[in-house]
Amino acid sequence: MTTGMSRRRFLGLSTAVAAGAAATSLTGCGSSAAGKGEAASAKVKLPSYAPFTKVKPDLAANAKGLSAGFLSYPEELVRSVTRTPGDGSKVTMLTEIWVQPPLSKGSNDHWRQVDKALGVELTAILGTDPGYEEKFPAIVAAGDLPDLMWIPPNQGLQHIAQLLEGKMADLTEYVSGDAVKDYPNLANMTPAHWKTAVVNGRIWGAPSPYPALGQVYGGNPEIWQKADGFSARSTEEFLDKCKEVTGGNVWALEPIYVNAVSVLSQCFGGPNKWARAKDGSVSYHMESEEFLEALNFVVKLKKAGVFYPGDPKMADAYVKMAQGRIGACVYANPAGARKDTRINDPALGAEILIPFDADGHKANAHLHAFGTIGYTAIKKGSEKRVRMLLDVLNYLAAPFGTKEREFLEFGTEGTDFTYDKDGFPQRTKQGKQQVEGLYSGLTTATTAPFVLQPASFPGDEGVQDVRDIYAVEKKLLATAVPNATIGHYSDAYTERFGRMQTESNDLVNDIVAGRRKISEWKPFWQEWGPKGLDRMKEEFRKSLEAAGE
Known part of the structure; x- marks a missing residue:
């Protein structure tokens, strides 16, 4: 996920979302939500924090928000998902991209391979920046919501409690406490990440982690x-x-x-x-x-x-x-x-x-004002379908150093990316056309906690950049x-x-x-x-x- 989106304000969504909520008569089904608005987020047991340990960073992360630091690309990638998460069904996702859109699915081999890896037929509705503020309420107003719906920080959206309680699945029983360990990549997120997905004392989505420290x-x-x-x-x-x-x-x-x-x-x-x-x-x-x-x-x-x-x-x-x-x-x-x-x-x-x-x-x-750039909610459905979609989100949250993360971010070696002289994946022309835009949308929906790694920093000083920023984070977190x-x-x-x-x-x-x-x-x-x-x-x-x- 790019950190270049920082100056963008999500507040422009608020008025439009209110109109969309009214159009779908959510205020009627959400009277209880409105009543609980003043006493929102009652006691809820946040998901347990179980850090991903199969890949060891050179510089350790912690639950306070210190980023893990990698000084080189792992020599051997590991698997974080043991089985195909999907059930072969069609899944729609509303998310936002921060780069050029990818080639359409019909012309995009990587997208079709993502379908195969996830085990679903994924239709991604890719909002743009700017543009998401118009797309979001239009989709809400249409009534037939996507299966997965990225919601920017809830404090900037009007009537979001009614939207969640009226149309989306309450995920509390699936991820609260140790229940989240059924989804190990989601358990890799800290309680601070999960708090942003809490509304009216219930957990409504998989977070989209962002670096812990703010401006x-x-x-x-x-x-x-x-x-x-x-x-x-x-x-x-x-x-x-x-x-x-x-x-x-x-x-x-x-x-x-x-x-x-x-x-x-x-x-x-x-x-x-x-x-x-x-x-x-x-x-x-x-x-x-x-x-x-x-x-x-x-x-x-x-x-x-x-x-x-x-x-x-x-x-x-x-x-x-x-x-x-x-x-x-x-x-x-x-x-x-x-x-x-x-x-x-x-x-x-x-x-x-x-x-x-x-x-x-x-x-x-x-610390960052929200801790995440939002969370992805799941449309109401049977327990079986909700769990399947959580499995899909768990795949998307694969950490750095895993085969799933490399595949999602870079595609297939030789066609979509090659390794550079330092062993880091670099997208080819095809990778930029097919992978980059789709990954931007998928990582907005949910992703693993941010890590420091040399390839994030253009130029020849990436290793020193990781060391420097890690040291800065430690200093800032001491008083954060x-x-x-x-x-x-x-x-x-x-x-x-x-x-x-x-x-x-x-x-x-x-x-x-x-x-x-x-x-x-x-x-x-x-x-x-x-x-x-x-x-x-x-x-x-x-x-x-x-x-x-």
């Missing part, structure tokens, strides 16, 4: 070399270094101010999206004092002239960093930062900024804090968050640009209390309380 600043080491590296021990030192590297045709930071405040709020010990206090109350990170302090600091950076003078939504910041015009950009996660800089310049490996203690605060790092509401549902959130986020982001941009005053920040959040924020916080609080968390 970071990645810097061009050639630019920061003159300032003794992209690191700091205080806000004063960070500001001084930004001034030092800014000059001529170079600016220290990209002008995406919202990302700057969010990442730098970690230096002030800011919450990760939603926080829970000792008294059980819930708060949103942008209303916190730590976020306000970070906003003040970004205003100071702006006045110092260290931001590139461009659009705060600029799309080519990564390219400008590779060109040596921008010193640092915000990336989805540490591995994504190193990979994306290598893509733009194979000789350029991003240096990751470790959050520093700012103005008397203890810094923290943020989670989003308190993962696995919990709020109707008010799905209804109102999109507008709240747009308005708050616009206000950040206006304050940093000098068009509005920072004194308007706290009143903005006071005004949003009765407009939906108070409901969000109370619904999340009740859900957390019901879950005994």
Whole structure:
């Protein structure tokens, strides 16, 4: 799965999904779901974590989110699936792809081989980015849902509880606790992954794991070399270094101010999206004092002239960093930062900024807001069919180093891929046409936990990249804090968050640009209390309380 999808927002789906849900009369069958929305995600036993041990990484993973690291491609691949999972029936899947679509099934030998390996006749409905936000509600409105349906993080979709309870299979009894061990590749996922598939106290799908750590600043080491590296021990030192590297045709930071405040709020010990206090109350990170302090600091950076003078939504910041015009950009996660800089310049490996203690605060790092990019739900059916489809998903979640994973990702040796000089598979022209797009959709549906491996990083420094990013992850995880509401549902959130986020982001941009005053920040959040924020916080609080968390 590419980490390049990070900046995409799934929130645009919310209004359309609400319309689709209404069109299929899900609100009628979902009255109980609506009633449970405020106390969603009651106690549920998450699937047991049973790491896949048949392939041993050079650098070990852990349940906290540290990625496994491989310094070479396994010499001998192993099997993770002992039998063909399917029963020969037709299976439809709705998922999303992040690359060029593959050749159609009629012209795609690899697709037909996937059918044979899975033991089903797979019809994959491949949404695109952008485009999925239109395809998803259209399919919901049509009424005849696919057997497998990828759902982006549930907090961004309205009425998702009704959709799940009305049309999809409750998977709790199949995967809760040790039951998941019937599906070993799914058991390889951590509880943090599974929490994103919990709605109203039930488990509704197989997760699509994503790197555990969230946004970071990645810097061009050639630019920061003159300032003794992209690191700091205080806000004063960070500001001084930004001034030092800014000059001529170079600016220290990209002008995406919202990302700057969010990442730098970690230096002030800011919450990760939603926080829970000792008294059980819930708060949103942008209303916190730590976020306000970070906003003040970004205003100071702006006045110092260290931001590139461009659009705060600029799309080519990564390219400008590779060109040596921008010193640092915000990336989805540490591995994504190193990979994306290598893509733009194979000789350029991003240096990751470790959050520093700012103005008397203890810094923290943020785990990824959702932990996954979604989950794939299964349409209601007999126990036999649900278990068969779980077996199919179990195959798709085959880990790195297995024969199943190599086949899904690269196809057949000699036609779809060849091994490079370091022993890693590389797709041929046919592989790019037939395998790449289909694999993108399959891995969006579900996949194994992310691993670090040299072939992910373009250029000749892949082994060092793995070591570097693994070390960065260890440092960040030492102080990482989670989003308190993962696995919990709020109707008010799905209804109102999109507008709240747009308005708050616009206000950040206006304050940093000098068009509005920072004194308007706290009143903005006071005004949003009765407009939906108070409901969000109370619904999340009740859900957390019901879950005994």
